[in-house]
Amino acid sequence: MKTFCGRANPTTGALNWVEESDEYDYHQEIARSCYADMLHDRDRNKKYYEGIRAAVSRVKARGERVIVLDIGTGTGLLSMMAVTAGADFCYSVEVFKPMAEAAACIIKKNSFSEKIKVINKHSTEVTVGPDGDMQEKANILVTELFDTELIGEGALPSYEHAHLHLMQAGCEAVPHRATVYAQLVESEQLWSWTQIRPIQVDGHVLLPPAAVGQCPGVPAVCDIQLSQVPPTAFTPIGPLCTMFSVDFSRPVSSAARSYTCRFVVKAGGRAQVVLSWWDLDMDPSGSIVCSMAPSWTYSDPQEYPWRDHWMQSVYFLPTEKSMCEGEELRLTVFHDDYSLWYSLLDGEQADADDNYSRPCCTCQGHLVWTRPRFGELNDWQRTESYLSALRSVLRPDSVCLAVSDGSLLPVFAHLLGARKVFSLENSGMSKQVIEQFLEANSLKNGVKLLAIRAEQLTPADLEEEQISVLMGEPYFSTSLLPWHSLFFWYCRTALAGLLRPGAIVLPSSASLHLLAVEFQDLWRIRAPCGTCEGFDVSPMDEMVQQSLDFRESREAEPHHLWEYPCRALTKPCPVMDFDFQQCVPEQPIISQGTLPLIRRGQCHGFALWMEYSLTDDITVSMGLTKPVNEEGECVWSPHRKQGIYFLQTPWESSDDGWTAVSYNLTFDPSVGDIKMDFSAIQP
Structure with missing residues (x-):
């Protein structure tokens, strides 16, 4: 059975109705979960195993039966550790149904079904008693309810409830503190x-x-x-x-x-x-x-x-x-x-x-701009690139229109002497933030802010003026992947009838760049797990593979690559161009080619990013900010996320391994997305 899901397209701005399986949410949740990262975290697994063995030994030393409650069991790994360590029985609680099913499958495959019961509930709904989910209260509490902030996944309420209703007095806990x-x-x-x-x-x-x-x-x-x-x-x-x-x-x-x-x-x-x-x-x-x-x-x-x-x-x-x-x-x-x-x-x-x-934003600026966006606005080198480009194109009679979310470009254009400046703001909140900037600098009459979409703009909104300079960063709050900022191109197309003949579009063009990379660590989040601490967790790999096969083609993922060191195995290369001087074409843009291997290593995937040509001699990169050095070290922009296409199986560059990569990219203007395919070229 198929269902249709409405999805806002961040590139075109349109609402697309996409045919999906009834299991779409299940597949996506499994594919994008962090279970592979956790299962590959050997330090975490080793410390949990040691802690569980020690807790089981302490309870056995008291002459008690060992009953374990594992809250948030995930794959069931910690429950299997507990039974292997000598626990008499384990209750494994998992609220997310697909993961509860995965845990049951993994537990059965490892022959622990008789000693582990999977309970598909939130722990606060678990009951104890002859007719309850648990026959008796547990004396060892094992949990992995933590996030980066420790308590952000509701650890404290879960522990509070467990001690009141599910645990024996004087119980052991792993972790203890x-x-x-x-x-x-x-x-x-x-x-x-x-x-x-x-x-x-x-x-x-x-x-x-x-x-x-x-x-x-x-x-x-x-x-x-x-x-x-x-x-x-x-x-x-x-x-x-x-x-x-x-x-x-x-x-x-x-x-x-x-x-x-x-x-x-x-x-x-x-x-x-x-x-x-x-x-x-x-x-x-x-x-x-x-x-x-x-x-x-x-x-x-x-x-x-x-x-x-x-x-x-x-x-x-x-x-x-x-x-x-x-x-x-x-x-x-x-x-x-x-x-x-x-x-x-x-x-x-x-x-x-x-x-x-809790502290909360009162100025609205922190709601409009993400933290990386604040960093981007504070980057003086980037700002100077835009100012230099504006200086080269603005004239005393220039009529400017800015198309970006919460951008300061229209303020710059006014200060640099443009006759009239208009700015499209997709949200009322971003419009109010820019109004605050104008008021703080006594520039309220310098820029006219329009909370309207590009296709709705009329000559009356522009005071019957024709646009001589259309500008953008481009930055849009809805963008996830690098090419989603091509929304600027769709806006430029919608505004074609309002542009003066010979109008300047800034940036004038954009290019998608590609680089084959070897990650120091990030590969772990998508690597198959197979066996973990001696337990077969391959059913998780099978479920992830099903979720990947479910999509018509695999998709790139957005990541801040400055946080994840990697080595370049090929030269960075522009692989697709987008000409903003022209309207969005009706036909797909297709790009095919090869990138030779220049460094040996293990290719985990491909990094993709956008670069914008503001003028003929000024370019800003949303990816690499420095040339790749001799060792292949990459320095990435911290302000934007880059796209990563992970290979299902890494490519080894041994003597008989791959020597180049072929790519086949297709930009579909009707949906604003890029389909991609890569293959290794053997010697």
Whole structure:
């Protein structure tokens, strides 16, 4: 049976009705889950196994039957570990039905069905008793309910309920304890992700609205691979602080709480950002530790266990504060049942009150712009590229129209002397944010903001003027993959009748670039698992393969590649061009070719990104920002996500392996997407 799903197309802006199987959500959830990453996390698996064996031994030493409750069982791996360690019975709870079915299949394949019962419910709905889901309460609680922020997946309410209703008094827990750490730092790089700096524009200083500078920002945690932010990018203001611990073997409360750490400023500077991560003690003695600390905290970085399902967190203070060496500070962390946030007090301020309200954006800017977008707006080299391009095309009689979301280009055009400037804003919220900028800089009459779509624009909206300069970054909040920003091209096509003959389109064109890469670690998130810690989990691989085969063609995925080191195995190459001087064609754009191998390695997939030609001699890249060096090291733009097409099986470049890659790309203008196919060329 087929169903039709309405999907907003981020490239064309249209609503497409796509025929899907009834199992579409199931396939997509399985394909894009993080289970492969977790199963490949040997450090995590090893520490859990050691902790489970130790807990089973402690319960057996007391002469008790070992009954295990595994909440959030996923593939059932931890349950199988428990039974192998000597547990008498295990209840495995998994709320996501496809994963519960996968767990049951994996458990059966490993011959554990008699000792493991899979319960497809949320743990708070599980019952105990003769007619319940569990025949008796458990005395070992095994969970993997954690996210980068530790408690963001509802760990505290789940533990609270389990101790009240599902566990025996004096039970064991694996992990036994979690500890949250934090460090206050100054970092221009990280601070640029939450505040707009003043911008110099030909003698003018464009200031951010006061509301943006005073706003505490968006409440969602900023989770990143902090190992890829070098220690040179920040200066510690204080020591690494132990903020709080949670003992999972005892009753847990999900009530809001706060914890404060006092310390003396070790180096003067501006307190801006809190770096945070956590550790898991798998046993009461703390001898089995699974740490989320970034690689630069290790004496030997080679010992760092890479993982992507758990990363590190960055929290931004509501406002930056200047600190002097020797000053006493109090860093306070607050948490509700799902999230953390931080505040800072000096020695003369009153103690933090019991206000547990989460910070939230009051200026709307943090809702319109993502953190990478803040960084992009603060990138002075990028800004200078756009300013240089505008200077070369603007004339005193120029009538400009900007097409981007929440862009400052129309403000730049006005300051550079354009006669009239209009700007299309797809949302009322982004329109209000730009209005704040105009008002803060006394430019309200300089730019006319239009909350209207390109195809709805009329000559009356433009005051009967014809557009002489159509410009865009292009940036759109709905874009996921690099080519989704071609929405600018569709807008340019819709506006063709409003353009003056010979009108300038900036950027004038774009090109899609391609590079075969070997990942240092990212390959793990899509690699087959096969056997994990001696258990056959291949049914997961089969389910993932089914989900990939379900799609007519495999799709690229968006990733911030600056967080994931990789080596270039071919030269970067432009593989498809898009001419914005012309309207979107009706026929597909097809590109075929080959890329020779120039470095040996294991090809895990292909990186794809867009580059925009603003003028004949000014280009901005949304991918590589520096030439690839002799070793193949790649430096990626942190402001945009690049596309990654993962190979189902990596290609080895041995003596009899592949020597080049052939590509076949088709851009379908009717849907705005790119179908792609790659094959290895043998010697």
